[in-house]
Amino acid sequence: MKCDGIPSGCAISGMMSEDGRRIDGRIIIKSIACMHDRSNGLGGGFAAYGIYPNRKDMYAFHMMYDNIEAKEATEEFFKNVFNVDKDEAIPTQRENGVSNEPILWRYFLEVPESKLEFLSERDYVMKTVMKINSDIEGAFVASSGKNMGAFKGVGYPEDIGRFYKLEDYSAYIWTAHGRFPTNTPGWWGGAHPFTLLDWSVVHNGEISSYGINKRYLEMFGYKLELRTDTEVIAYMFDLLVRRHKLPPSLAVTALASPFWKDIDRMEPEKKKLATLVRQVYGSTLLNGPFSIIIGHNRGMIGLNDRIKLRPMTAARKDDMLYMASEESAIREIEPDLDVVWSPKAGTAVVGTLKEEVE
Amino acid sequence: MESQLPAEFVVNVDHERCRRCKRCVINCSFSAIEFKDKVTPNHRLCVACHRCATFCPESAITITENPLDYKYGYNWSPEIRKNILKQAESGGIILTGMGNPRPYPIYWDHMLIDACQVTNPSIDPLREPMELRTYLGAKPEAIEFEGEHDNISLKTELAPQVKLDIPVVFAAMSYGAISLNAHKALAMAARRMGTLMNTGEGGLHEDLASYTDRIIVQVASGRFGVTSKYLNNSAIVEIKIGQGAKPGIGGHLPGEKVGEDISKTRMIPVGTDALSPAPHHDIYSIEDLSQLIYAIKEATDYKKPVSVKIAAVHNVAAIASGIVRAGADIVMIDGFRGGTGAAPMIIRDHVGIPIELALAAVDDRLRQEGIRNRASILVGGSIRQSADVVKAIALGADACVIGTASLIAMGCRVCQKCYTGNCAWGIATQKPELVRRLNPELAADRLCNLLTAWGHEIQEVLGSLGIIAVESLRGSRERLRGVGLPQETLDILGIKHAGIGQ
Numbered sequence: 028m029k030c031d032g033i034p035s036g037c038a039i040s041g042m043m044s045e046d047g048r049r050i051d052g053r054i055i056i057k058s059i060a061c062m063h064d065r066s067n068g069l070g071g072g073f074a075a076y077g078i079y080p081n082r083k084d085m086y087a088f089h090m091m092y093d094n095i096e097a098k099e100a101t102e103e104f105f106k107n108v109f110n111v112d113k114d115e116a117i118p119t120q121r122e123n124g125v126s127n128e129p130i131l132w133r134y135f136l137e138v139p140e141s142k143l144e145f146l147s148e149r150d151y152v153m154k155t156v157m158k159i160n161s162d163i164e165g166a167f168v169a170s171s172g173k174n175m176g177a178f179k180g181v182g183y184p185e186d187i188g189r190f191y192k193l194e195d196y197s198a199y200i201w202t203a204h205g206r207f208p209t210n211t212p213g214w215w216g217g218a219h220p221f222t223l224l225d226w227s228v229v230h231n232g233e234i235s236s237y238g239i240n241k242r243y244l245e246m247f248g249y250k251l252e253l254r255t256d257t258e259v260i261a262y263m264f265d266l267l268v269r270r271h272k273l274p275p276s277l278a279v280t281a282l283a284s285p286f287w288k289d290i291d292r293m294e295p296e297k298k299k300l301a302t303l304v305r306q307v308y309g310s311t312l313l314n315g316p317f318s319i320i321i322g323h324n325r326g327m328i329g330l331n332d333r334i335k336l337r338p339m340t341a342a343r344k345d346d347m348l349y350m351a352s353e354e355s356a357i358r359e360i361e362p363d364l365d366v367v368w369s370p371k372a373g374t375a376v377v378g379t380l381k382e383e384v385e
Numbered sequence: 386m387e388s389q390l391p392a393e394f395v396v397n398v399d400h401e402r403c404r405r406c407k408r409c410v411i412n413c414s415f416s417a418i419e420f421k422d423k424v425t426p427n428h429r430l431c432v433a434c435h436r437c438a439t440f441c442p443e444s445a446i447t448i449t450e451n452p453l454d455y456k457y458g459y460n461w462s463p464e465i466r467k468n469i470l471k472q473a474e475s476g477g478i479i480l481t482g483m484g485n486p487r488p489y490p491i492y493w494d495h496m497l498i499d500a501c502q503v504t505n506p507s508i509d510p511l512r513e514p515m516e517l518r519t520y521l522g523a524k525p526e527a528i529e530f531e532g533e534h535d536n537i538s539l540k541t542e543l544a545p546q547v548k549l550d551i552p553v554v555f556a557a558m559s560y561g562a563i564s565l566n567a568h569k570a571l572a573m574a575a576r577r578m579g580t581l582m583n584t585g586e587g588g589l590h591e592d593l594a595s596y597t598d599r600i601i602v603q604v605a606s607g608r609f610g611v612t613s614k615y616l617n618n619s620a621i622v623e624i625k626i627g628q629g630a631k632p633g634i635g636g637h638l639p640g641e642k643v644g645e646d647i648s649k650t651r652m653i654p655v656g657t658d659a660l661s662p663a664p665h666h667d668i669y670s671i672e673d674l675s676q677l678i679y680a681i682k683e684a685t686d687y688k689k690p691v692s693v694k695i696a697a698v699h700n701v702a703a704i705a706s707g708i709v710r711a712g713a714d715i716v717m718i719d720g721f722r723g724g725t726g727a728a729p730m731i732i733r734d735h736v737g738i739p740i741e742l743a744l745a746a747v748d749d750r751l752r753q754e755g756i757r758n759r760a761s762i763l764v765g766g767s768i769r770q771s772a773d774v775v776k777a778i779a780l781g782a783d784a785c786v787i788g789t790a791s792l793i794a795m796g797c798r799v800c801q802k803c804y805t806g807n808c809a810w811g812i813a814t815q816k817p818e819l820v821r822r823l824n825p826e827l828a829a830d831r832l833c834n835l836l837t838a839w840g841h842e843i844q845e846v847l848g849s850l851g852i853i854a855v856e857s858l859r860g861s862r863e864r865l866r867g868v869g870l871p872q873e874t875l876d877i878l879g880i881k882h883a884g885i886g887q
Contacts (some may be wrong), residue, residue, distance in 0.1 A: 233505035235851035238779075238863025246752050271527035274537065284854075287518050303543060307524045307758070309856030315505045316851075333853060334513050336506060 037219075037231040038065035038184075038352045039339075041202040041320035042360070043327045046346040047384030049077055052193025054360050055201035060185035061359040062205060062352055068124065070206030070218035071187035072179025074170070074227035074322045075198035083174040085112055085135040086152055090168060091215050092130035097165030104163065108155055109136040117178075118195065124186040129167075129215050133176070149224055149269060156223060157250040167216040172225030174324065179204075179218035187218075199380065200327050202320045204229035221258045223265050225324045230257040231352055232317030232337045243310035256315075263311050264321055275328060276377065281308035283333050283373040320350055327378040335372035342367040348378035386474050390467060392451050394433045396426035402445035409437035409446060414809040414819055415802070432800040436809035468730070478731070482803030482813070484630055484724040484767055484789055485734050492741035492874070493773045497883055499864040501851035508848040515844035516854040519784055521621065521761040522546035522690040523714040544714060545690050547620050549784055550579025551840045552855060553774055555832075556765050556788030557603055557625065557694065559585030561638045561647050561659065562726030562803065563792075564820040565592065567812045570795060570828035572596035577829070578836045581620055583786070586636065586661060588650040589615055601692065604681065606635060607661035609651035613684055621715065622681050623692040624674070626665070629723025629740070629766040631732045632696030636661035642806055642815045675711035682712070690714035690761075697721060697743030697766065698736075702750035709751060709760045717786065718743050720766025724789040726813060727804030740766040741780065745878045748781025748860060757781075757860075771842035780878065781860040794835040795828040863887070 040058040044050060055073060079087050086109075092098040105111055117131040138148050146154070156168045170177035175198075178191040184205040204219035220227040234240065234256035241251045241259060247270070249262045260282070267278040281304050285293075290301045305312070316336030321328040329350040331339050340354040342364045349357040354367060370376050396417065403424055410420050417430035418437055424446075431448060438446040455463040468479055501507040508515075523544040530537040555571045562585060569592065571582035576599045583601040588610015593600065597618035604611050605625040616622055627633065638647075638659035648655040668674050678691050692715035693708045695701065705716045720740025725733065744764045751757040764777050765786035774785045793799065796810040803813035811823030843855070852858055866883040867875045875882055 235501065235505050236857035236861060238861030239857060239859060241863070242752060242860050246755050246757065272530065273528065274530075277528075286514050287516055288514065300539060303528060303539070303541065305856070306520050306543065306546060307528050307541075309854075310860065312854055312857050314852040314854065314857040315501075334508070 038062035040351040043200040049197030056188035059203035066205030071184025076200040093165035122190040235315030279375040329376035392428035510848040552784035557583035559587030561587040569825035573829035574832035627696035629719030630725035631728040702746040722767035771839035
């Protein structure tokens with residue numbers, strides 16, 4: 028099931044309501060469909076936040092199984108590591124251009140108290156995800172966060188969106204990806220977004236620093252089994268923000284650090300911090316062309332590589348923040364924007380859910 | 386005893402072209418050329434240092450290997466036969482200089498570097514920034530903050546760091562092994578290029594006092610020149626446990642080289658042999674090393690990174706791990722091809738392991754133990770070209786050290802006669818009339834040119850790799866492939882064979 032590395036071209040789009048308004052999936056499908064020609068039908072996917080309000084405190088595992096044996100093995104495994112509150116098929120409908128889907132099943136899980144003697148809950152869940160992906164043949168965790176989910180597969184993104192009936196989900200953050208891989212793996216797990224806990228990443232580009240990013244993450248117990256460069260981004264946010272407790276704005280400067288020539292000209296306090304981040308987190312620096320949108324439960328972050336080798340446009344309208352590979356993909360769903368801009372290389376665009384929003 | 390050894394080289398003088406200026410006679414510091422009505426070589430004394438040929442205004446001199454053939458014997462090579470003759474005549478250990486010249490595998494030459502095509506673009510180093518800056522020193526695992534949300538302040542206090550503008554530093558070569566002018570050239574070049582030179586174990590001459598922020602000062606088993614001032618006037622303090630050219634043995638600077646200046650710098654009487662014992666006599670275990678590391682940190686008020694230099698030997702990974710846990714900020718690993726001013730040939734040629742394998746093993750081990758961030762890794766022991774630097778960094782080194790390459794840049798011809806003190810190029814000698822031949826300013830220019838050239842070459846490779854900062858190459862073994870290496874070697878190096886994709 029695991030496939031080889033996937034260099035890609037791709038389209039990305041993201042939208043969020045900072046007021047926490049839930050929007051159904053038809054809008055984001057319209058946006059990503061506008062960039063149809065940036066994909067080649069070999070992968071599309073979506074991440075949605077706020078979609079499971081009734082079970083928002085449980086880990087929602089979206090699973091992909093190659094066969095029934097993998098499903099049985101995973102469910103047997105779950106019995107020992109989680110309390111399973113509910114499990115069900117992920118609703119889908121037949122759609123042209125989508126075929127050979129794996130078994131798609133979702134689980135709402137709680138971690139038994141007894142398991143948390145030596146580990147934090149999230150570390151425990153992270154380890155479980157790593158274990159399933161590397162140890163259970165034919166099983167793959169598509170997403171594992173709370174009150175969120177990833178919907179992805181092989182096909183054009185608009186077809187994948189309809190296949191998963193995204194019109195039935197309401198989310199305050201949507202991100203989307205259309206894929207243009209330069210080889211043909213046809214593997215559902217290889218589509219974006221890549222996720223871990225509530226982190227999701229859609230990525231246009233290729234990480235030239237993958238080798239060291241991977242080795243660095245392995246030092247902290249992450250297993251990079253998917254052999255695709257995008258997963259390092261999800262894991263790096265997990266490491267830097269969740270485990271090392273860096274503010275997201277600082278984590279971003281580790282991944283796309285300012286140049287030394289600019290750091291040298293900063294105010295002393297800023298300079299000290301920027302230097303420290305590069306010294307300590309040099310191995311997390313991402314090289315190569317990329318534009319990415321990272322989703323998490325409290326917001327959305329857009330980021331370009333340090334010399335902007337991939338396109339990215341951002342826009343705002345009232346409480347809405349939009350980001351996409353092309354401005355047209357934003358105009359398609361909101362023609363009347365308050366402000367539109369092209370984020371500078373290495374400069375993050377950050378959307379944050381208002382504090383009062385649950 | 387009359388020597389039966391044939392001459393190693395033949396000096397050919399074209400007497401038609403020679404205009405008898407005697408410049409060659411003056412320049413030959415090995416007395417291999419005399420003037421008897423005409424230029425007359427004593428072939429037996431020639432070491433092929435090229436000094437005469439370089440300075441002959443008529444290009445009338447060529448030096449060739451003595452074509453004297455030996456009866457063929459694969460097992461009994463001419464070299465082995467000559468060594469036996471030497472020992473039969475002298476009864477002594479065969480002494481030699483520079484690094485291991487034997488044809489062991491050179492793993493650098495079996496590794497190839499990746500490049501970008503199409504999906505991830507290669508990057509033009511003339512258009513885009515290509516950052517080579519490197520910081521040596523211990524890094525914490527994570528940055529820590531105090532406070533919550535918007536009101537946070539930095540809690541992490543970083544251990545001392547030393548900035549390098551290029552990840553290449555000059556290797557430890559003592560004042561004694563090399564001349565003061567060579568030391569001055571290295572210090573000047575280190576300052577100009579934003580890198581470091583290393584005193585070696587012979588102390589720091591007072592003329593170099595103004596360069597101390599660019600100098601690694603060494604504390605070796607002889608403790609020559611070690612004072613509180615010496616430790617504090619430095620960028621880094623290095624404890625020398627071993628040297629790649631002679632792992633496990635000490636050093637010996639003969640008394641005839643210990644003149645007024647060296648005596649003062651090393652703090653030993655004029656004319657006495659400077660003996661470095663094989664071990665430090667206060668280090669017989671890892672906890673003793675830890676004591677010395679912390680004694681130095683106390684003496685320098687925790688303001689200097691402390692490096693520990695070891696030779697690459699079989700168990701190097703475990704040793705390096707112990708060194709990091711003992712508190713070292715930097716581990717310097719010297720491979721078996723590293724150079725020396727003087728070493729017994731048996732040690733130089735047969736002891737230690739290649740730096741490529743040692744580096745890969747150490748980097749792996751420190752990562753497995755989750756302590757790679759706690760020390761920088763410096764590697765040396767025959768870094769010959771910028772490609773070796775790129776490969777070393779991709780295997781996991783923070784920076785490389787160059788000894789022999791820096792000497793060659795200053796004029797060294799690798800004749801391996803450093804231990805004689807007759808260096809015709811003014812580098813490995815203390816004879817004032819020879820030392821004078823090395824102009825520190827000009828030698829510094831040559832060193833700067835070499836590093837500038839290497840810097841540009843490294844940037845070219847980074848660009849072709851689609852990388853614009855050297856930290857994204859560091860440890861990125863995915864960008865290397867092996868050619869013609871057996872699987873076990875590939876596994877040790879942590880690289881795939883060429884032809885295998887991601």
